[in-house]
Amino acid sequence: MSIRNLEFLFAPRRVAVFGASDRPHSVGGTVWRNLSRGFQGELFAVNPRQPDLGVPVARDLADLPVAPDLAVICTPPATVPGLIARLGERGTRAAVVVTAGLDAAHKQAMLDAARRHTLRILGSNCIGMLVPHLGLNASFAHADAQPGNIAFVSQSGALVTAVLDWANDRGIGFSHFVSLGEHADVDFGDMLDYLGSDARTRAILMYVESVTAPRKFMSAARAAARNKPVILVKAGRSAQGSRAAASHTGALAGSDDVFDAAISRAGMLRVNTLHQLFLAVELLARFRDNRSERLLVLTNGGGAGVMAADAAAHMGVELASLSPDTVARLDAVLPGNWSRANPVDIIGDAPAQRYVDALRILREDRDSAILFIQAPTAIVPSDTIAEALLPLATERPPRVLGCWLGHGAVAAARARFRAAGIPDYPTPEEAVRAFSFLRQYHRHQAELMETPPALPEGLAPDLDGIRQLVREALAAGSEWLTEPQAKELLRRAGVPVTPLRSVPADPQAAVAAADALGYPVVLKILSTDITHKSDVGGVRLNLHDAQEVLEAARAMLERVAQRRPDARIEGFTVQPMVRRRHAHELIIGASIDPLFGPVILFGQGGTAVEVLADRALALPPLNVALAESLIERTRVARLLRGYRDVPPAHRPSIHAALLAVSQLLADVPEIAEIDINPLVVDADGAVALDARVRISAERPAGAARFAIRPYPQELVETLDWHGQTLTVRPIRPEDEAQHLAFLERVDPEDIRLRIFYSRRSIEHSELARLTQIDYDREMAFIATRVGPDGTPETIGVVRGICDPDNDTAEYGILVRSDLKGMGLGRLLMERLIRYLRGHGTRRIVGTVLRENKGMLGLVERLGFAITPHPEDPDLRHVELPLQR
Numbered sequence: 001m002s003i004r005n006l007e008f009l010f011a012p013r014r015v016a017v018f019g020a021s022d023r024p025h026s027v028g029g030t031v032w033r034n035l036s037r038g039f040q041g042e043l044f045a046v047n048p049r050q051p052d053l054g055v056p057v058a059r060d061l062a063d064l065p066v067a068p069d070l071a072v073i074c075t076p077p078a079t080v081p082g083l084i085a086r087l088g089e090r091g092t093r094a095a096v097v098v099t100a101g102l103d104a105a106h107k108q109a110m111l112d113a114a115r116r117h118t119l120r121i122l123g124s125n126c127i128g129m130l131v132p133h134l135g136l137n138a139s140f141a142h143a144d145a146q147p148g149n150i151a152f153v154s155q156s157g158a159l160v161t162a163v164l165d166w167a168n169d170r171g172i173g174f175s176h177f178v179s180l181g182e183h184a185d186v187d188f189g190d191m192l193d194y195l196g197s198d199a200r201t202r203a204i205l206m207y208v209e210s211v212t213a214p215r216k217f218m219s220a221a222r223a224a225a226r227n228k229p230v231i232l233v234k235a236g237r238s239a240q241g242s243r244a245a246a247s248h249t250g251a252l253a254g255s256d257d258v259f260d261a262a263i264s265r266a267g268m269l270r271v272n273t274l275h276q277l278f279l280a281v282e283l284l285a286r287f288r289d290n291r292s293e294r295l296l297v298l299t300n301g302g303g304a305g306v307m308a309a310d311a312a313a314h315m316g317v318e319l320a321s322l323s324p325d326t327v328a329r330l331d332a333v334l335p336g337n338w339s340r341a342n343p344v345d346i347i348g349d350a351p352a353q354r355y356v357d358a359l360r361i362l363r364e365d366r367d368s369a370i371l372f373i374q375a376p377t378a379i380v381p382s383d384t385i386a387e388a389l390l391p392l393a394t395e396r397p398p399r400v401l402g403c404w405l406g407h408g409a410v411a412a413a414r415a416r417f418r419a420a421g422i423p424d425y426p427t428p429e430e431a432v433r434a435f436s437f438l439r440q441y442h443r444h445q446a447e448l449m450e451t452p453p454a455l456p457e458g459l460a461p462d463l464d465g466i467r468q469l470v471r472e473a474l475a476a477g478s479e480w481l482t483e484p485q486a487k488e489l490l491r492r493a494g495v496p497v498t499p500l501r502s503v504p505a506d507p508q509a510a511v512a513a514a515d516a517l518g519y520p521v522v523l524k525i526l527s528t529d530i531t532h533k534s535d536v537g538g539v540r541l542n543l544h545d546a547q548e549v550l551e552a553a554r555a556m557l558e559r560v561a562q563r564r565p566d567a568r569i570e571g572f573t574v575q576p577m578v579r580r581r582h583a584h585e586l587i588i589g590a591s592i593d594p595l596f597g598p599v600i601l602f603g604q605g606g607t608a609v610e611v612l613a614d615r616a617l618a619l620p621p622l623n624v625a626l627a628e629s630l631i632e633r634t635r636v637a638r639l640l641r642g643y644r645d646v647p648p649a650h651r652p653s654i655h656a657a658l659l660a661v662s663q664l665l666a667d668v669p670e671i672a673e674i675d676i677n678p679l680v681v682d683a684d685g686a687v688a689l690d691a692r693v694r695i696s697a698e699r700p701a702g703a704a705r706f707a708i709r710p711y712p713q714e715l716v717e718t719l720d721w722h723g724q725t726l727t728v729r730p731i732r733p734e735d736e737a738q739h740l741a742f743l744e745r746v747d748p749e750d751i752r753l754r755i756f757y758s759r760r761s762i763e764h765s766e767l768a769r770l771t772q773i774d775y776d777r778e779m780a781f782i783a784t785r786v787g788p789d790g791t792p793e794t795i796g797v798v799r800g801i802c803d804p805d806n807d808t809a810e811y812g813i814l815v816r817s818d819l820k821g822m823g824l825g826r827l828l829m830e831r832l833i834r835y836l837r838g839h840g841t842r843r844i845v846g847t848v849l850r851e852n853k854g855m856l857g858l859v860e861r862l863g864f865a866i867t868p869h870p871e872d873p874d875l876r877h878v879e880l881p882l883q884r
Contacts, residue, residue, distance in 0.1 A: 002216070002804030003193045005120045009094035009186070010131055010176060010194070012069035013041045015138065018061075018083060019074030020045035022052055027098055028074035030140040031128065035072070038135030038144065044068060067091035072128065072138045077102045080124070081109035088117030096138050097123035097181075107184055114185065126181025127157040130164075132174055133200060139179065148173020149202035150281060151195045153188065155180050155209045156235075163207075163274060172278065175200040189216040193804040196224030203281045206232040207274070211259075214596050218266055218707045219776045220804065225267035225448055226769070229284040229441065232270055233277055234259060258593045261617040262707060267448030269441045276433070279425070283434040284441060286423045287398050291442060292369040294320040295435055296362050297343035297428075299373035300350050304405060305343030308371060308428035315436040319343070320368040326361060333357035349379050352388040359392050363399055371401045371431050376409035386413035394420050403431045447629060449733065449772045461660065462492040463667055470670050474697050480528055483573050486691040490676065493660045496653075496687045500575040502526060507553035513574040514549045520577040522689075523552050525560050529567035531692055534607055536563040542577050549574075578680055578689060582646045584639060585678035586654070586686075587615070590661050590701075592672055597705035598665040602658060604636040605678040620662040621703075621710040627658040640681075653686035654679075666710060669702030670695045709776045715835065722822060724785050727792075728831055731780040733772045735794065739782075740767055742794035747817040754814055754855075770799075777802050779839075781831050783824060795819055798828035800836050800844060809841045813855075825858055833862070837882045845879045 015035060021028035032053060035043055043055075044064055050057045058064050061083070067090040073080060080099055087095060095114075102110065102124050114121050122129060128139025132147040141161050145168070152167075152174055154160045160179045167174070175198065178191060188211060195201045204224060211217050224230050234256075263270045271280050295317055299305040312319050319342050322330075327340060334354065339345035346358050355374075362370050372393070376382050382404060393400040402417040402424040404410035417424045425431035466489055473481055481489065487497040501517065503509035505526075514521040525538030533539045537559040540552040553572060560567065587605035592598055596619060603615030616633035618626060631637050631654060642648035657679060664671055673694035679686055703710050716729040731739070743751075773780055780799040787793035795816045800809040811832060815825050836844055847869065848855050859878045860866060869875035 002190050002220070004805045004807070005093040005118055006186070006190065006194045008069040008092075009096070009120055009122060010129070011134065012094065012136070014044070014066060014068045015039060015041060015070045015072065015136075016044040016046055016061075016064060016068035017072045017074065018046045020047050020051070020053060020057065021074075027140050031072055031074055031098065031138065034137035034139060034141065034144070038137060040135055042066075042068075061086050061090060069094065070138065071095040073097045073099055075099060077106050081106055081113050084110050084119065084121070085113035085116075088113060088119045092119060093117070094120045095122070096126070096128050097121055097184075098126060098128055098140065099123070100125040102182075107182075111184055121185040122178070123181040124184055125157075127160050127179035129179060130174070130177040132177070139177075141177075143168055145177045146171065146173035148175060149200060150174050150205060151176040151178070151191075151198070151201045151203070152205045152207075153178045153180060153191045153195075154207040155183065155188075156207055157181065159207050159274070166274070167278075170278075175202075183212065187212055187217075189213055189220040190804075192217070192220035192224040192230065196220070196227050196230075201228065203229045203231065203285055205277050205281060206230070208232050208234045211595060214262070214707045215709070215776060216804075218262065218596075219774050221266035221268055222448055222708075222774055223777070225445070229281065229288065230266075230268040231277055231280050231284070232263070232268060233272065233274060234270060255593065255595070257615075257617045258596055258599050258619075261599065261619050262596050264444045265447050265619050265708060267445045269437060269444060271437065276437070279430060279434050280437040280441075283401075283423050283438055286421050287369075287401070287438060288441075290369055290398050290438065292367060292399070293439060294318045294368040295432070296320050296365060296368045296370045297373065298355075298358055298362060298370055299343055299345055299375075300348050300355075300377070301373070301375045301405075302339065302343075302345045304373045304375060304403075304428055305339070305345050308373065308432055309343055311429040311432035315432055317432055317436050317439070320365060323365075326365065329361050330358060333361070348375070348377055351380055352385050355385050356388050356392065359389060359400070363392060363395070369401060369435060370399055371403060371428070371435070373403040373405065373428055373431075374410070374413070375405040382406075382410045382413035383416065386416040390416065390420055393417070393422055398422075401425065401431050401435065403428055443629070447626060449768055461494055461663060461667070465492045466664070466668055470668060470695055473695060474670065478528055479694055479696070480531055481693040481695065482526060482528055482570065483524065483691065484526075486693040487688065489664075489693055490660070490688055490691055493664050495657050495660050495676070496685065497691070498575045498578055498687055498689055500573055502571060502573050504571045505557060505569050506571075507550050507557075510553045510572045510574055511546045511549045513572075514543065515546060517574060517576050520544045520579075521549065522575050522577050523549060523556065524573045524575075525556055525569065526571045526573050527560075527564075527567045527569050530560070530564060536560050536567075575689075578687060580680060580682045580684075583680045583682040584636065584649055585680055586636065587675070587677040588657055588661055588679055589676065590665055590671065590674040592700040592705070596707040598701050600630070600658065600661055600665070602630050603634050609677060619707050620665050621706065621708070622659055622662040624655050624659070627655045630658065647683040649681045650683055650685045654681055657686055657688070665701045666703040666706065669699035669705070670697065671701045672696040672698075709774070712775055715781075721783075721785075721824070721827070727784045728781055728828070729784070730775065731771050731773065731782050731797070733768075735782065736767050736771045738784075738792065738794050739771055739797075742782075742797070742816065743814075745816050745818070746814060750814070750817050750820075754812065754852075777804065777806075779832065779835055781828055781835070783828060796824045796828050798825075798832045800832050800841075802836075802839075802841055806840055807842050809836050809844045811844050811846045820854070826862070829858065829862055833880065833882065840883070842883050843879055843881050845877065848876045848878055850874050850876055 017032050019028035020032040023029045045053050045057045047057055048059050071087050071092050073095055077099055130137045130145045132145045137144050141164055157179050195204050271277050297305050297308045322342055334346055346354055402422050404414045414424050469489055484500055484502045487500055491497050501513040503513050520542050523540045524533055543549045543552055585606040587603050587609050589601040598620050600618050600620055601615055604612050614635045616630050618630040640649040675692040676688045679688050712730050718727050778801045782794050783796040784792045784794050798813040800811050802809045864878040864880045867877050869877045
């Protein structure tokens with residue numbers, strides 16, 4: 001379930017409290033008092049004891065005159081399942097189960113009873129929830145929340161009351177304030193779906209301890225984050241995966257890092273503390289449209305400027321350099337002893353006009369945001385400075401952040417800035433941190449817009465060969481592929497590997513292989529029981545002649561026998577020694593997270609990889625943009641750009657290796673772990689020197705386990721249409737320019753008939769929403785053919801947008817105006833109907849203008865029922881059941 005019946009939870013007209021009490025400090029008594037204090041709808045109390053509450057108290061549900069929309073349950077655990085069943089039968093569709101202590105059997109019985117009636121449950125073991133604009137406080141919190149436009153959702157009941165107290169003291173209001181408790185039914189995914197489309201909610205704040213249903217969570221988060229800022233704190237940041245891992249990837253890919261990768265890909269923002277949560281939401285609410293990557297600091301005190309610069313260096317925020325022209329123009333309006341650099345210190349004796357002149361010049365650098373810092377002086381009141389700056393500081397787009405240092409002397413100035421919508425912070429450090437949140441947020445939003453194909457263009461792995469290799473290894477009872485098998489798998493996947501020869505555990509055989517390959521060579525022990533060969537002395541590098549190989553092989557057999565007497569030795573592997581003057585050692589890996597499924601790791605490699613711990617994680621599927629973003633989140637990325645006499649590394653070869661691993665995870669479900677370490681890369685390309693691959697018959701990977709559904713390549717089909725080759729396929733993010741060209745060739749009247757008003761232009765943001773879709777919840781099929789210039793052109797599109805419960809899909813269809821009447825509309829509609837039926841959607845609906853005879857005729861022929869629209873006589877509602 002998702003948002004079904006949540007309107008009864010968050011906008012009820014009738015509420016009943018079961019266990020309402022007159023005992024002053026009881027849960028039932030507190031909930032009753034909170035509700036009766038402000039709720040304007042009908043309110044009922046139920047308690048067999050019938051305490052004196054000043055209103056009639058029903059002994060039982062059966063005694064209520066009507067079924068409540070919402071039941072708030074404060075009764076003992078054993079009573080909850082039966083009460084939920086009776087409420088569902090009576091017609092109630094939502095309940096807040098405040099009761100704690102339900103065991104697993106009680107909880108399951110409660111859920112079973114609720115599902116028969118699609119009754120939604122918040123809790124159990126929760127504090128409850130507040131909807132301030134309705135006066136609804138269905139909780140045992142100690143205070144009411146002030147009305148506002150921020151939603152706060154917490155898994156911790158204690159934090160609900162703490163944040164409520166903190167926010168009330170600062171005048172922060174809320175649209176919704178929700179304690180999920182044990183989230184037996186309503187979870188974070190449901191809340192994101194509901195609040196993401198709630199008109200009263202401007203931003204969503206969350207405190208998260210755990211997530212269930214990861215694909216639902218990711219789809220809901222991606223949908224909500226497209227509409228408004230979603231910011232969260234997650235507990236357990238320091239809790240790295242403590243399991244003993246057989247590969248570097250397994251050791252490095254801690255669960256908290258995986259969660260960070262999911263947050264990044266979903267377009268959300270993660271902060272560390274509750275204070276930062278509200279720090280970030282103020283900036284995003286007031287400054288969200290600012291896309292600056294750099295910061296200019298304008299201050300009347302050198303010390304404050306240095307504090308801002310130190311904070312910027314610590315948080316990775318770039319301070320913009322002043323151009324010679326800017327310095328010259330500032331020279332003309334500032335005293336001779338100004339700083340002549342960024343931070344721009346205009347000296348403590350600055351009158352108001354000096355601030356105005358400096359800010360006007362700095363605003364001309366349109367690529368930088370401006371942090372304004374002012375410490376009070378006796379020269380001119382801070383409020384006067386604020387008044388003088390407001391016309392410039394409030395110009396759009398937003399460019400200025402405020403920092404008024406002090407308290408009483410700057411209170412009026414701070415109030416002026418905040419009233420004008422300018423973000424304001426008490427210290428330079430907090431202002432810089434907030435700006436760093438903004439940059440991070442925009443980068444996550446960019447990743448949100450990426451929906452890569454399941455099969456990246458240009459990548460053609462030998463899947464039959466790979467699958468055969470894996471099947472043979474599993475049949476032999478192997479969990480880890482041997483090094484020769486692992487390298488062969490990578491080679492077939494498109495990752496360059498070094499030539500390699502496997503020989504028996506005979507030193508003379510190793511010499512013969514080395515002679516054939518040419519010196520120098522690398523000698524390694526070959527054993528499925530030994531994954532970290534270096535740890536047991538099973539690797540020798542840079543062997544220059546036969547004698548060195550012979551001696552190394554003999555010594556290696558003795559050393560391994562002493563250190564791992566239990567290991568089965570299959571032999572040696574011999575490969576050329578790769579020596580590249582300016583090469584970097586990298587690691588690319590993959591593992592399976594218990595919650596989010598397949599995860600890809602990139603970082604600095606080599607034998608000290610776990611000590612360096614320079615890595616970043618990403619959720620597949622990847623494309624080049626996402627691969628580049630993954631690389632840039634590591635420290636080694638700076639080295640890969642080149643330095644001194646070291647040329648830049650060949651990025652496309654790194655991208656190709658990352659995309660190949662992403663594709664392996666999608667196509668080969670048996671893969672449980674991959675470790676390519678090192679992947680050596682220089683200006684000429686990359687090559688894998690060593691690799692480990694773990695496989696499992698339990699098939700832990702595969703596209704079905706991805707937290708984000710990849711591009712459904714299997715839905716692409718080609719057919720003959722009026723003597724032309726027509727391709728019908730799901731839309732892709734890369735189709736944006738092609739889609740714009742299509743829309744420009746549709747007559748305005750046809751657009752009016754479909755969307756009920758004419759469009760003169762279409763913005764990039766809207767085009768992005770049309771082409772960058774979540775395939776788990778929406779489908780858009782486009783019809784393309786080869787145009788006169790030899791490139792593909794879109795000639796029609798049909799779209800079905802499902803509700804989060806996959807109950808109903810609303811369709812939309814558009815065919816190029818010069819191609820109407822040729823059957824393309826019917827072809828596309830039939831393709832969408834077939835897909836939605838297979839997807840399990842229950843019905844498809846649409847709204848059609850009464851005058852659009854062509855569309856009404858098409859849907860009638862397809863079997864749709866056509867009825868007058870209940871709200872507008874000029875519209876028709878059309879509906880087709882999809883499931884029997």
